[in-house]
Amino acid sequence: MVWSTDEVLEFLRRNTAASVAVALLGFPLACFALPVLAPLALAYYFLSQPQKPLAVPQEKAKGLVVDTDKSEEKNDLAAVKPVAEKKPSPSVAASAVVEGGSAPPLTGGVALLRKMREQKAARAKAENPDKKILVAFASQTGTAQEIAKALHAQIVEKTGTPKLAVLSAFNDVDVDSLKPDTFPVVAFVAASTGDGDPPDNTASFYAKMLRKKKEELKGVRYTCLGLGDSNYTRFMAVPRNMRKKFEGLGAECIYWNAEADEVDGLEETVEKWTEGALEAVLKEYRAATAGGSEAMASVEAAESKPPPKFKGLPALLPRRVTFSWQEGVDEGGQAIGVVLGGHHNAEGSYTQERPFLAKVKAARRVTPEGYGKQIVHMELSIDGSNIEYKPGDAFGVLPVNDPNLVDDLLQRLGADGSRVFEASEAVNSIRAPCSVRAALSRHCDLTTPAKKSLIRLLAESCDDVKEKDDLLLICSAEGKPRYKKEILEAQPNLLDLLRAYPSCRPKVEDLVEFLPALAPREYSVSSCPHAHGGSIHFAFSVVEFETGGGRTRRGVATNWLAGIADAVASGESCEVPIFPKPSKDFHHPEDAVRPVVMIGPGTGVSPFRGFVHHRKYLLSLQGGEGAVGESWLFFGCRERTKDAIYLDEFDAFVESGVLTTLDCAFSREQEEKVYVQDKMGESGTRLSNLILNEDAFIFVCGDGQHMAKDVHAKLEEILCEHGGLKRAAATAYLQIMQKQGRYVRDTWS
Numbered sequence: 001m002v003w004s005t006d007e008v009l010e011f012l013r014r015n016t017a018a019s020v021a022v023a024l025l026g027f028p029l030a031c032f033a034l035p036v037l038a039p040l041a042l043a044y045y046f047l048s049q050p051q052k053p054l055a056v057p058q059e060k061a062k063g064l065v066v067d068t069d070k071s072e073e074k075n076d077l078a079a080v081k082p083v084a085e086k087k088p089s090p091s092v093a094a095s096a097v098v099e100g101g102s103a104p105p106l107t108g109g110v111a112l113l114r115k116m117r118e119q120k121a122a123r124a125k126a127e128n129p130d131k132k133i134l135v136a137f138a139s140q141t142g143t144a145q146e147i148a149k150a151l152h153a154q155i156v157e158k159t160g161t162p163k164l165a166v167l168s169a170f171n172d173v174d175v176d177s178l179k180p181d182t183f184p185v186v187a188f189v190a191a192s193t194g195d196g197d198p199p200d201n202t203a204s205f206y207a208k209m210l211r212k213k214k215e216e217l218k219g220v221r222y223t224c225l226g227l228g229d230s231n232y233t234r235f236m237a238v239p240r241n242m243r244k245k246f247e248g249l250g251a252e253c254i255y256w257n258a259e260a261d262e263v264d265g266l267e268e269t270v271e272k273w274t275e276g277a278l279e280a281v282l283k284e285y286r287a288a289t290a291g292g293s294e295a296m297a298s299v300e301a302a303e304s305k306p307p308p309k310f311k312g313l314p315a316l317l318p319r320r321v322t323f324s325w326q327e328g329v330d331e332g333g334q335a336i337g338v339v340l341g342g343h344h345n346a347e348g349s350y351t352q353e354r355p356f357l358a359k360v361k362a363a364r365r366v367t368p369e370g371y372g373k374q375i376v377h378m379e380l381s382i383d384g385s386n387i388e389y390k391p392g393d394a395f396g397v398l399p400v401n402d403p404n405l406v407d408d409l410l411q412r413l414g415a416d417g418s419r420v421f422e423a424s425e426a427v428n429s430i431r432a433p434c435s436v437r438a439a440l441s442r443h444c445d446l447t448t449p450a451k452k453s454l455i456r457l458l459a460e461s462c463d464d465v466k467e468k469d470d471l472l473l474i475c476s477a478e479g480k481p482r483y484k485k486e487i488l489e490a491q492p493n494l495l496d497l498l499r500a501y502p503s504c505r506p507k508v509e510d511l512v513e514f515l516p517a518l519a520p521r522e523y524s525v526s527s528c529p530h531a532h533g534g535s536i537h538f539a540f541s542v543v544e545f546e547t548g549g550g551r552t553r554r555g556v557a558t559n560w561l562a563g564i565a566d567a568v569a570s571g572e573s574c575e576v577p578i579f580p581k582p583s584k585d586f587h588h589p590e591d592a593v594r595p596v597v598m599i600g601p602g603t604g605v606s607p608f609r610g611f612v613h614h615r616k617y618l619l620s621l622q623g624g625e626g627a628v629g630e631s632w633l634f635f636g637c638r639e640r641t642k643d644a645i646y647l648d649e650f651d652a653f654v655e656s657g658v659l660t661t662l663d664c665a666f667s668r669e670q671e672e673k674v675y676v677q678d679k680m681g682e683s684g685t686r687l688s689n690l691i692l693n694e695d696a697f698i699f700v701c702g703d704g705q706h707m708a709k710d711v712h713a714k715l716e717e718i719l720c721e722h723g724g725l726k727r728a729a730a731t732a733y734l735q736i737m738q739k740q741g742r743y744v745r746d747t748w749s
């Protein structure tokens with residue numbers, strides 16, 4: 001019988017008599033027992049100490065005692081202490097043991113094993129130190145996450161110690177763990193979404209941070225990269241608030257808190273920040289761990305390595321997930337990585353991971369066939385789901401990639417789409433057995449321009465040296481102009497890239513782990529439960545555009561849904577996985593007394609269809625009695641007869657008095673383009689009065705990059721010109737309205 005090291009230790013731990021015997025007989029017995037105990041132990045020791053001679057080091061085998069004072073630890077080798085603390089002679093120790101007192105010094109095999117265990121612990125500690133660097137991200141569409149991932153990968157590459165740094169979405173960070181003893185150094189990348197709102201993966205952390213008390217982050221050192229878009233009025237809201245909170249709680253900034261604006265292009269700032277942050281974070285970590293933990297030694301070693309072939313190469317992302325492949329194949333298409341349909345999770349609501357499978361009740365193309373822009377109206381059944389919603393809420397749709405693209409990709413990779421795997425941890429929201437086809441169809445983003453880290457991975461998967469070098473150059477700092485032209489502007493999808501580099505053969509596992517997640521898409525509901533019970537309605541424009549490289553690209557989700565709409569129209573039965581995304585404050589007030597101003601061009605008008613139906617319901621409750629506020633809708637589209645969705649219904653609501661004013665801007669019906677903000681300007685006096693004197697609510701929905709900004713500017717102008725406010729006062733007034741929830745926007749890019 002051959003015992004493992006741990007079995008020998010366990011035996012000694014459980015058998016005091018054996019421990020004592022070993023101790024009493026000391027060296028002679030150790031020699032005698034050597035054939036039994038030593039082979040594994042010596043092999044282990046020798047491997048871990050290659051520079052040492054094979055002979056048992058006697059001085060190491062002596063001089064240890066088992067501290068039997070602590071009754072709980074009596075037979076526990078964890079209570080072994082160095083002899084420097086107690087120095088009984090062997091005979092004293094022996095008699096003490098006989099009397100049940102102190103244990104004898106450990107010698108021979110036991111001491112050897114103790115040494116081995118210490119070494120193992122030291123190595124484990126170096127690999128998994130107590131204090132770690134936290135690399136966190138607040139990211140809605142994945143940009144901040146990619147940047148954080150790349151920084152984390154560089155820390156890992158530089159230190160050679162994967163567990164020295166933790167990469168995490170903010171929601172997965174325990175706020176209370178933000179302490180110098182756990183995370184002395186924090187680097188984070190944060191973006192905003194909505195109207196200066198925190199991304200979903202940060203919202204709960206954000207709320208908890210606001211409850212933290214002064215000085216709770218004292219001793220933590222941090223640096224932050226903010227991502228934002230200066231077209232939004234709440235530019236950099238989340239990174240700025242988070243920084244303020246970190247500082248307010250006593251954290252200390254260690255490096256430039258950079259802000260990268262989409263309008264100028266993110267890349268330059270991102271690169272500069274990442275480079276400096278890497279250096280600063282490692283330096284601070286070294287200082288925080290008193291000269292550096294054992295792991296830091298490898299930083300110096302890495303620094304003395306020859307420089308890479310191309311300057312500024314992104315680090316190879318470290319593997320985190322293990323894939324176990326199942327025996328059979330997925331013949332019925334059931335292994336799709338999520339649990340579908342008819343389930344409520346523990347909190348009682350559907351999620352991205354446990355969506356509700358909604359049957360499509362009706363769908364139609366609103367725009368004429370062949371019209372440049374296509375808009376689709378769709379109705380989903382939520383019967384039996386217990387989903388409750390209010391007009392103004394949104395819901396998430398889990399889209400599916402174009403099946404032709406997936407087929408071609410499987411063929412190019414030489415992969416069997418029906419093989420099924422399980423991942424050791426959630427990756428790209430795969431949390432259940434998943435076939436390769438489902439992973440590529442439902443979980444991986446195959447069309448977004450490849451991030452540099454993915455190109456680095458593809459480079460490493462090339463057999464041909466020339467192809468490898470070409471890809472390495474494109475993702476390096478030197479290859480920046482090529483990355484911009486060939487990737488960001490031309491927007492090749494993954495298949496285009498693989499076809500351009502025929503020797504590139506990435507493993508399916510690598511793609512599943514390192515491709516960005518196929519993000520759910522959010523749509524505002526255009527229905528109202530009082531009018532459309534058991535259904536959710538929504539409308540969307542089908543996305544299609546030309547890239548800089550002359551390719552035609554189609555939006556993944558809207559084209560998939562448009563295909564479903566056509567299938568339903570021809571009698572097929574189809575289902576869409578959805579989950580609710582309630583809005584915080586984009587809701588019609590719960591009475592019809594307060595005036596409401598709604599501004600929603602294009603499909604931005606969707607929630608206002610629900611609002612007006614809700615208003616009709618509120619008025620029906622009043623039964624024609626009591627005060628009723630005005631309700632204005634500013635709507636815009638190209639042409640009344642082509643792309644004006646829900647216009648007939650709105651006309652009817654004006655007719656019935658539910659809607660006081662419907663003001664439409666048809667941009668292409670005359671020479672000069674006319675937009676919603678122009679229409680607002682024409683009614684400036686009335687609007688100013690509604691806002692300043694009648695406490696009106698303002699709701700804006702639609703394109704956040706241009707329309708929402710132009711509408712905001714028009715509101716300021718109206719308050720100045722018709723309300724007599726100075727510019728600064730108008731700005732402040734609108735800010736206060738936002739804080740009060742009286743001016744609410746639901747925007748997208």
Ligand SMILES: Cc1cc2nc3c(=O)[nH]c(=O)nc-3n(C[C@H](O)[C@H](O)[C@H](O)COP(=O)(O)O)c2cc1C
Pocket residue numbers: 138139140141142143144145191192193194195196197199227228229230232233234235236237262704747748749
């Ligand atoms: C729907 C939407 C809303 C946004 N709202 C804001 C905002 O209020 N303030 C801002 O500075 N940037 C805003 N942005 C810009 C994002 O913060 C920016 O594009 C960032 O790079 C996205 O990072 P992510 O992909 O990690 O989410 C918004 C972007 C979108 C798509």
